[in-house]
Amino acid sequence: MPTLLALDASSSACSAALLCRRDGHDDQLLARFVQAPREHTRRLMPMIDELLDEAGLTLADMDALAYGHGPGSFTGLRIAAGVAQGLAFGLEIPLIGVSTLEALALAGHRRLHLRHVMPVIDARMGELYTAAYRCHAGELTRLADEALVSPERLTLPAGHEEADWVGVGSGWEQWEALPVTVQAGVSQHLPDMQPAAEDMVLLAAQALASGGGEAPHLAQPVYLRDQVAWQKSR
Structure with a gap:
C-alpha cells in the first residue's frame, strides 16, 4: 500500500490526512479536521507535522500527495494546491487532485x-x-x-x-x-457535512492504484466557473 498525504482547504474547514502502513500491520488512516475560516494557511503545515509525528514518518516517506482540487472556495483551493504542489515538487513525487x-x-x-x-x-x-x-x-x-x-x-x-x-x-x-x-x-x-482530507486520501489511493497522478507543475484547481468574484469582508 502506498503512503499518501492529503490536504484540503476548499471550505471553511481545514483538514489533512495520512494513509500508511506501520510496522507491517493493517493500513492506518490518521486525520485532522478543524473549522478554521480564513486560517487555512496557518493551520495546514502544523497539521501535516502532527500527522507525520504520530505516524513516525517524514515527508520523504510519501509515495504521493493529494489535495482537494475543488470545486469550492477560490482562495482555499489555491492555498491547498499551492502547499501540495510545493511539497510534491520538492519530493519529486506525483500529485493527485481529488474532487470535493x-x-x-x-x-x-x-x-x-x-x-x-x-x-x-x-x-x-x-x-x-x-x-x-x-x-x-x-x-x-x-x-x-x-x-x-x-x-x-x-x-x-x-x-x-x-x-x-x-x-x-x-x-x-x-x-x-x-x-x-x-x-x-x-x-x-x-447541510453540515463538509469535504475532508480523510475521504480524499482514500480516493487518492484508488486513483494511484489505477495509474493516476500527475507531475506537480500540472496541478490545477477546478472552479467550475469562468469568473471568480471577490467579496470584501465587512
Whole structure:
C-alpha cells in the first residue's frame, strides 16, 4: 500500500490526512479536521507535522500527495494546491487532485452507509456546485457530472429519479429555493457535512492504484466557473 498525504482547504474547514502502513500491520488512516475560516494557511503545515509525528514518518516517506482540487472556495483551493504542489515538487513525487464533491459523497457513504448521494456545495453568487453518485463497498459511480447551477435549476440525475437520494453539503441550506421535484426525491439532506482530507486520501489511493497522478507543475484547481468574484469582508 502506498503512503499518501492529503490536504484540503476548499471550505471553511481545514483538514489533512495520512494513509500508511506501520510496522507491517493493517493500513492506518490518521486525520485532522478543524473549522478554521480564513486560517487555512496557518493551520495546514502544523497539521501535516502532527500527522507525520504520530505516524513516525517524514515527508520523504510519501509515495504521493493529494489535495482537494475543488470545486469550492477560490482562495482555499489555491492555498491547498499551492502547499501540495510545493511539497510534491520538492519530493519529486506525483500529485493527485481529488474532487470535493466526490469526497463528500464518499463521506456520506462511509459514515452513514448511504447508497445514492447528491453532494451540493454553496458556490455563492446564487449558485450551487453539484454532482450525484451511487456508492457501494467504498466505490463510487458518478451518475451526474459536476455542474454549476442556480438553486431553481437543480435536478435529480436523469434516469435515477426514483432512487432514495440523500443530499450532503452546504448547498442544501438553500432547501426552500430548490424545485419541488428535488425536495420530493431527497429523503434527507445534511447541510453540515463538509469535504475532508480523510475521504480524499482514500480516493487518492484508488486513483494511484489505477495509474493516476500527475507531475506537480500540472496541478490545477477546478472552479467550475469562468469568473471568480471577490467579496470584501465587512
